[in-house]
Every structure is written in structure tokens, then in C-alpha cells.
Amino acid sequence: MFTFTLWVVVGVVAGIIGRSVEPKKSKLRRLPMTVLAVLGAVVAGMIGDVFYRSGSAAIQPDYLSVLTATLGAAAILIIARALEIYTQR
Numbered sequence: 001m002f003t004f005t006l007w008v009v010v011g012v013v014a015g016i017i018g019r020s021v022e023p024k025k026s027k028l029r030r031l032p033m034t035v036l037a038v039l040g041a042v043v044a045g046m047i048g049d050v051f052y053r054s055g056s057a058a059i060q061p062d063y064l065s066v067l068t069a070t071l072g073a074a075a076i077l078i079i080a081r082a083l084e085i086y087t088q089r
Contacts, residue, residue, distance in 0.1 A: 011038030044072020
């Protein structure tokens with residue numbers, strides 16, 4: 001459960017940072033960017049958890065899956081920004 005909480009926190013932080021570095025003329029709002037980042041972090045964290053832990057019942061947080069969640073949140077934000085740029089043309 002603690003690992004899941006870390007995934008959500010990583011997603012929220014990534015969403016806030018991702019929107020802060022966006023240009024002011026961007027149409028992407030803060031809340032949708034944060035929600036996208038949280039979803040990307042949770043999905044990537046779950047995938048990382050399956051691959052790295054593979055059935056272990058350890059209680060401590062899995063930091064490799066948290067790293068994977070960070071990469072997943074960043075990837076989703078990059079894809080969202082690329083889609084926004086592509087649809088503006």
C-alpha cells in the first residue's frame with residue numbers, strides 16, 4: 001500500500017512540474033495534466049511491480065517500481081504535449 005501511495009505522489013509531483021514548465025499559451029490545464037501523470041505513474045508502477053517483484057510478499061516499498069512510475073508519468077506528459085502540438089497544426 002505504501003508503494004501505491006508513492007506512485008500517486010510521484011504522479012502528482014510530475015503533473016505539477018510538467019504543467020509548470022509548459023508555455024503559458026498551452027491549452028493543457030493543471031488538473032488534467034496531473035490526472036494524466038498520476039494514471040501514467042500508477043500503470044507504469046504496476047507494470048514495474050509485476051516485473052521487479054514477481055510475486056514477492058514483501059511489505060517494504062519497491063523503489064524500482066517507483067522509478068518506473070516516474071518514467072511512466074514523464075512519458076505520458078511528453079506524449080500529451082506532443083499530441084497537443086500535433087493537433088494545433
